[in-house]
Amino acid sequence: xxxxxxxxxxxxxxxxxxxxxxxxxxxxxxxxxxxxxxxxxxxxxxxxxxxxxxxxxxxxxxxxxxxxxxxxxxxxxxxxxxxxxxxxxxxxxxxxxxxxxxxxxxxxxxxxxxxxxxxxxxxxxxxxxxxxxxxxxxxxxxxxxxxxxxxxxxxxxxxxxxxxxxxxxxxxxxxxxxxxxxxxxxxxxxxxxxxxxxxxxxxxxxxxxxxxxxxxxxxxxxxxxxxxxxxxxxxxxx
Amino acid sequence: xxxxxxxxxxxxxxxxxxxxxxxxxxxxxxxxxxxxxxxxxxxxxxxxxxxxxxxxxxxxxxxxxxxxxxxxxxxxxxxxxxxxxxxxxxxxxxxxxxxxxxxxxxxxxxxxxxxxxxxxxxxxxxxxxxxxxxxxxxxxxxxxxxxxxxxxxxxxxxxxxxxxxxxxxxxxxxxxxxxxxxxxxxxxxxxxxxxxxxxxxxxxxxxxxxxxxxxxxxxxxxxxxxxxxxxxxxxxxxxxxxxxxxxxxxxxxxxxxxxxxxxxxxxxxxxxxxxxxxxxxxxxxxxxxxxxxxxxxxxxxxxxxx
Numbered sequence: 001x002x003x004x005x006x007x008x009x010x011x012x013x014x015x016x017x018x019x020x021x022x023x024x025x026x027x028x029x030x031x032x033x034x035x036x037x038x039x040x041x042x043x044x045x046x047x048x049x050x051x052x053x054x055x056x057x058x059x060x061x062x063x064x065x066x067x068x069x070x071x072x073x074x075x076x077x078x079x080x081x082x083x084x085x086x087x088x089x090x091x092x093x094x095x096x097x098x099x100x101x102x103x104x105x106x107x108x109x110x111x112x113x114x115x116x117x118x119x120x121x122x123x124x125x126x127x128x129x130x131x132x133x134x135x136x137x138x139x140x141x142x143x144x145x146x147x148x149x150x151x152x153x154x155x156x157x158x159x160x161x162x163x164x165x166x167x168x169x170x171x172x173x174x175x176x177x178x179x180x181x182x183x184x185x186x187x188x189x190x191x192x193x194x195x196x197x198x199x200x201x202x203x204x205x206x207x208x209x210x211x212x213x214x215x216x217x218x219x220x221x222x223x224x225x226x227x228x229x230x231x232x233x234x235x236x237x238x
Numbered sequence: 239x240x241x242x243x244x245x246x247x248x249x250x251x252x253x254x255x256x257x258x259x260x261x262x263x264x265x266x267x268x269x270x271x272x273x274x275x276x277x278x279x280x281x282x283x284x285x286x287x288x289x290x291x292x293x294x295x296x297x298x299x300x301x302x303x304x305x306x307x308x309x310x311x312x313x314x315x316x317x318x319x320x321x322x323x324x325x326x327x328x329x330x331x332x333x334x335x336x337x338x339x340x341x342x343x344x345x346x347x348x349x350x351x352x353x354x355x356x357x358x359x360x361x362x363x364x365x366x367x368x369x370x371x372x373x374x375x376x377x378x379x380x381x382x383x384x385x386x387x388x389x390x391x392x393x394x395x396x397x398x399x400x401x402x403x404x405x406x407x408x409x410x411x412x413x414x415x416x417x418x419x420x421x422x423x424x425x426x427x428x429x430x431x432x433x434x435x436x437x438x439x440x441x442x443x444x445x446x447x448x449x450x451x452x453x454x455x456x457x458x459x460x461x462x463x464x465x466x467x468x469x470x471x472x473x474x475x476x477x478x479x480x481x482x483x484x485x486x487x488x489x490x491x492x493x494x495x496x497x498x499x500x501x502x503x504x505x506x507x508x509x510x511x512x513x514x515x516x517x518x519x520x521x522x523x524x525x526x527x528x529x530x531x532x533x534x535x536x537x538x539x540x541x542x543x544x
Binding site: 005006008009012013016017018019074077078079080081082083085086087088089090237238 | 285288289290291292305306308311312315317319320322323324325327328329332335336337339340341342380
């Protein structure tokens with residue numbers, strides 16, 4: 001069976017659930033709105049102008065994670081997966097379609113989020129803001145980072161088979177572990193999935209990883225999560 | 239014409255055997271009732287047929303092929319496993335559109351099955367607002383979407399109102415008349431006997447009976463006969479003399495077990511006993527089924543201890 005019908009079905013699933021569309025809207029609004037606020041406060045000399053614009057990513061990525069988690073965990077409620085897999089018995093093809101249907105809208109809205117955030121930031125900061133070159137790199141990095149976080153959550157949700165469990169793992173991790181360990185800075189913390197992707201949102205690449213290297217590390221985490229998710233979907237009884 | 243073939247099917251969950259060496263077929267053109275107490279393995283068998291669970295050993299095939307080998311499975315097999323499976327936040331129509339898209343089924347079929355199951359008027363409503371009966375109808379609509387030759391329904395009458403039960407009986411009869419293979423599970427015998435041609439009965443994952451409904455009734459339902467007379471004493475002597483197992487109620491009515499009116503009538507006439515009433519009392523089909531499954535019922539022992 002070809003891939004297109006599976007993707008079509010998964011795409012209709014996403015656009016017919018209001019909670020999923022709200023999560024994408026929240027991703028855009030949180031990231032862009034916090035940019036305006038954080039920028040206005042960060043008037044110090046040594047502040048990173050690019051990251052002060054993209055500060056809201058910490059909140060936007062939670063919306064991206066909620067999106068990826070919910071899109072997958074909806075299948076694990078009340079026997080929904082039985083209906084899905086009876087229609088698409090090739091489980092790997094189904095999971096690939098699910099991941100694609102999560103990735104495409106997140107990337108689209110994520111790039112839009114990056115651009116909107118940059119424009120807000122430029123408008124607020126004026127001359128003291130990041131350069132256009134840096135800013136556009138940040139906008140693209142923002143879109144990619146949000147997409148990777150949504151897919152990371154999707155993979156984890158397929159392993160844990162529960163939205164509540166997935167969010168209970170990821171949100172404390174992002175809010176506490178990554179925030180605290182991340183502020184201790186440098187070294188290992190830069191390789192955590194969310195910190196690595198955010199390197200692209202800083203002006204100076206003073207860490208071990210460059211902006212694209214950081215996204216590559218984040219992509220490795222996501223790849224591992226998706227691989228584990230696909231393995232579980234294939235191996236377990238539905 | 240496609241049939242379901244289950245061969246030596248076994249499924250173990252840890253140490254527990256949910257399905258134990260099961261072999262039966264569901265041929266086209268008739269309704270096969272799939273009976274057994276709760277926990278007998280009916281749903282597990284259906285999940286194994288649909289490839290949702292993997293068998294420990296044995297095979298389940300549709301027209302000779304495993305379910306996973308079907309390219310557009312909804313066009314061959316329609317199934318209702320769990321009426322709660324549709325997402326509550328979606329509309330009934332969107333739920334069906336998703337399934338149609340996944341198997342390239344034209345959208346007009348969505349409207350056709352909504353009309354057929356009486357849901358056309360509520361197609362745009364969120365599933366969350368549906369009653370259990372409406373959810374069952376939506377699950378049946380999903381099963382019929384691809385005009386499949388094989389239909390599997392797990393407890394479809396659950397939550398249906400009396401009108402809905404009549405509707406599903408008619409629907410099942412029609413599907414079989416159209417030449418489809420229809421497997422319908424239930425834990426109620428009387429309900430099943432109203433629409434099934436054939437019975438497959440499970441107990442603790444094992445096959446207890448695989449027989450036409452008529453044969454099941456003939457072989458297992460033993461009738462009693464009720465006799466009322468002006469001379470109960472004489473009747474009692476007569477019955478004892480002929481070796482009948484009979485008992486007398488307080489009002490003088492006799493109940494004769496495992497007897498038939500055709501043998502008792504002439505006997506009473508010969509003995510010149512005036513008969514006020516002579517009536518066959520069919521032991522219920524439900525009782526025959528309970529007798530069959532009682533020894534196998536998973537929860538019998540537990541409930542007796544409790």
